[in-house]
Amino acid sequence: FVELNKLSEKDLKEILINSKDSELKKIVKILNSLNIECINLDTLIDAIAKNAIEKDLGARGLTTVTTELFTKIFYEVLNNPDKYQELILGDNILTDNSDYILKENNKSKVKVRRK
Numbered sequence: 355f356v357e358l359n360k361l362s363e364k365d366l367k368e369i370l371i372n373s374k375d376s377e378l379k380k381i382v383k384i385l386n387s388l389n390i391e392c393i394n395l396d397t398l399i400d401a402i403a404k405n406a407i408e409k410d411l412g413a414r415g416l417t418t419v420t421t422e423l424f425t426k427i428f429y430e431v432l433n434n435p436d437k438y439q440e441l442i443l444g445d446n447i448l449t450d451n452s453d454y455i456l457k458e459n460n461k462s463k464v465k466v467r468r469k
Contacts, residue, residue, distance in 0.1 A: 361413060366403040369413050370420075377420040378402070381428075385441060388431060390456075394443040398423075401448050419448075426451050 361369075370378045378399070385392050402423075406415050431438060437458055444453030 360410075361406075363403045363407050366406050366413065366416060367399055370399050370402060370416055373413075375417075377417040381420065381424050384428075385431070388435070388438075390431065390438050390441055392441050392443065394445075397445060398443050398447060401445075405448055423447060423451060427454060427456070430456060 370376055373379070382392055382395065402416060402419055405419060406412065409415065411419065427441060431441075438456045439459045440455075440457035442455040442457060444450070444455075446453045
């Protein structure tokens with residue numbers, strides 16, 4: 355029997371930000387590869403860590419929470435490639451997975467006419 359120390363909020367934030375297996379880190383990398391900037395990420399990291407402490411989820415729970423948060427967002431982004439430039443996460447995203455804004459690109463698309 356091995357007893358493990360509970361992770362602190364600071365530990366959980368460190369895992370979210372720096373762990374090589376961090377789901378959040380992978381998601382941000384994918385968004386960046388699609389030229390989408392993620393706004394309000396620090397607030398999200400704080401909220402996820404606090405939620406994990408409150409629900410006693412531990413490090414493994416971080417992946418589940420993060421994946422659930424971004425499922426709806428990825429559905430929209432991947433079905434509309436090149437449409438968005440920013441993802442603005444709302445303060446209540448943990449309790450309402452639709453509390454985000456996807457800001458569209460400012461670039462106007464030019465149609466080329468062929469004669």
